[in-house]
Amino acid sequence: MENEVIVKVENVSIKFCLASEKFDGFKEYFIQRVKKKITYQDFWALQDVSFEVYKGETLGLIGVNGSGKSTMLKIIAGVMKPTRGSVKTSGVIAPLIELGAGFDFDLTAKENVFLNGTLLGYTREYLEEHYEEIVEFSELEQFMDVPVKNFSSGMFSRLAFAVATIGQPDILIVDEVLSVGDFHFQQKCEARINRMKENGATILFVSHNMEQVRNLCSRIVWLEHGRVHSIGDADELCREYQEAE
Numbered sequence: 056m057e058n059e060v061i062v063k064v065e066n067v068s069i070k071f072c073l074a075s076e077k078f079d080g081f082k083e084y085f086i087q088r089v090k091k092k093i094t095y096q097d098f099w100a101l102q103d104v105s106f107e108v109y110k111g112e113t114l115g116l117i118g119v120n121g122s123g124k125s126t127m128l129k130i131i132a133g134v135m136k137p138t139r140g141s142v143k144t145s146g147v148i149a150p151l152i153e154l155g156a157g158f159d160f161d162l163t164a165k166e167n168v169f170l171n172g173t174l175l176g177y178t179r180e181y182l183e184e185h186y187e188e189i190v191e192f193s194e195l196e197q198f199m200d201v202p203v204k205n206f207s208s209g210m211f212s213r214l215a216f217a218v219a220t221i222g223q224p225d226i227l228i229v230d231e232v233l234s235v236g237d238f239h240f241q242q243k244c245e246a247r248i249n250r251m252k253e254n255g256a257t258i259l260f261v262s263h264n265m266e267q268v269r270n271l272c273s274r275i276v277w278l279e280h281g282r283v284h285s286i287g288d289a290d291e292l293c294r295e296y297q298e299a300e
């Protein structure tokens with residue numbers, strides 16, 4: 056169906072309570088809390104954000120640091136609940152948000168493929184079937200029996216990306232993960248995302264790399280201080296955004 060809405064974000068706002076003081080540790084925080092000496096301030100990270108994502112499109116979220124992009128993606132992924140408003144999604148979502156969040160550093164790369172893959176919802180059979188593909192994509196053939204605590208951050212990210220992207224989700228959420236790894240690996244990641252796109256996935260993409268945003272996205276939602284600044288064509292808004300920076 057043409058222009059089928061697959062993600063509908065309606066009047067989303069989210070409030071965080073920020074402590075007005077900083078504490079050196081939990082003990083100090085606890086004492087001050089018991090003494091009722093802590094005051095809290097409301098901070099609205101997103102205010103009244105609405106937009107729609109159409110099936111098969113790649114939509115980019117842009118905005119300066121702290122404008123609310125990651126928070127918006129986490130709400131769409133279901134990791135956070137909005138204080139007000141609603142998000143409706145249809146289909147399977149693969150969130151590439153905090154890569155390797157479920158990894159156990161004492162386990163080997165191979166053990167982590169099965170641990171993390173299971174956490175991401177893949178069955179053991181599916182993981183066994185795709186194991187070689189994961190190893191090949193991450194280019195870590197010689198390191199699969201090494202505990203991941205000995206991995207460099209690039210090696211770690213390569214493995215985490217390879218595991219997280221073996222499926223074909225309906226909605227792929229990509230938050231800054233293309234900045235991981237070296238240039239060669241970034242290109243491989245971009246190609247894999249493009250393949251998912253060709254296979255019909257709808258993609259929500261956050262990056263500070265405007266070239267990547269232009270390459271992958273057709274439409275943009277530009278956030279400013281947690282509000283929608285504008286929504287429109289990727290080339291046009293990327294140009295305007297870069298000129299405003």
Ligand SMILES: Nc1ncnc2c1ncn2[C@@H]1O[C@H](COP(=O)(O)OP(=O)(O)OP(=O)(O)O)[C@@H](O)[C@H]1O
Pocket residue numbers: 071072073100118119120121122123124125126127
């Ligand atoms: N769990 C939280 N508790 C308190 N404040 C938070 C929390 N998560 C995010 N924030 C605040 O919400 C605002 C938006 O953060 P967010 O990470 O969504 O921004 P962003 O646009 O993704 O930034 P960046 O480009 O730096 O990744 C920031 O001011 C951040 O400090």
